[in-house]
Amino acid sequence: MxxxxxxxxxxxxxxxxxxxxxxxxxxxxxxxxxxxxxxxLRPISSQWGSERGQPIDRYYIERFLERQAGDIHGHVLEIGTDSYTRQFGGCQVHRSEVLHVAEARPPVTILGDLTRAEHIASNIFDCVILTQTLQAIYDLPAAISTVHRILKPGGVVLVTVPGISKVSRYDMDRWGYYWSFTSCSLRRLFEALFPPAAIQLEAHGNVLAATAFLYGLASQELHQRELDTVDPDYEVLITLRARKPQPPL
Structure with a gap:
């Protein structure tokens, strides 16, 4: 009618x-x-809202790592810094390594590029923390292949990537900022090497969280319900946990 x-x-x-x-x-x-x-025409903050409080993407990242803190143990690799290894792994971590593509000063212990990392031994890490890194790597299959290779059987990679986001000018001017992701694209990338049943993926955000994040508001400026409501059409951040399978007996 x-x-x-x-x-x-x-x-x-x-x-x-x-x-x-x-x-x-x-x-x-x-x-x-x-x-x-x-x-x-200009954001309220051009620094992700960091000078106002906790950036909105960090709210999602840190809640994800808090939920997965049990995975951060043993021999752990993090990219660029060891801050999340220390914050969420604590005394569960027996050995901490930090990889950086260009800088060798502490806490960096491995200088290298994930797409060309033959100098890193295979099957040595219990956990790889890969937060907000893949968008700055052009050859994603090569980087994910390295992560898969260096994980121990049974080891876990914890990944976060941007969905709706401003460009990181710092990354763009140094090594590049190539990608924004969707839950579909991130899953396809990891399913090339990890079994689908070994992958847990979640998208986070909604139109209000996306708008606030683009304008540079902090997480403290939204209510928890406004941050936690998920609208699959507005993916601000995507999180993924993937476990490398044990070899068959």
């Missing part, structure tokens, strides 16, 4: 009347939305 009325309306009503009806039948009506502090 509704579709029939729309067809009749399109045939009989003048175009200016149809346009007026559209404006007044959607809610809020066209022209009534007030953008307030968000009507601006």
């Amino acid at each position: 509704t579709n029939s009325l729309r067809v009749i309306g399109r045939r009989l009503l003048p175009i200016h009347v149809r346009r007026a009806l559209v404006r007044w039948t959607c809610w809020p009506p066209v022209g009534w939305v007030r953008l307030g502090s968000l009507r601006r």
Whole structure:
């Protein structure tokens, strides 16, 4: 019935009347939305909101790592820093390694590129923490292959990647910022080497969280419910846990 009325309306009503009806039948009506502090061409913070509090993507990252803290044990590799190894692994970690592509100063223990890391032995890490790294690597299959190779059988990689995000100018100007991800693309990349049953993937965010993140608001400026509500059409951050299978007996 509704579709029939729309067809009749399109045939009989003048175009200016149809346009007026559209404006007044959607809610809020066209022209009534007030953008307030968000009507601006520059973000409120260009540093992800870090000077205002916790960046919104870090809220999702740290909640993910907190839930997976039991995986961060034994011999652990993290990229760029050991901060999450220490924060979430603590005394469960017996040996901590940090890989960096360009800088060899502490806490970095391995200088290298994940796409060309033949100098890293195979099957040695219980856990690899790979947060906000893959977007800065062009050859993703090669990097994921390295991660798979250096994990022990039964070892776990913990991954976070950006979905809806501003570009990291720091990364772009140094080694590149190549990708934003969806849950579909990230799953396909890891299923090339890890069994689908060994992969756990979640997308986080919604239109409000995405908007706040792009403007550089901090997580403290939203309510927890606003951060935790998931709308699959607005993936701010994607998290993935993948376990390297044990060899068959």
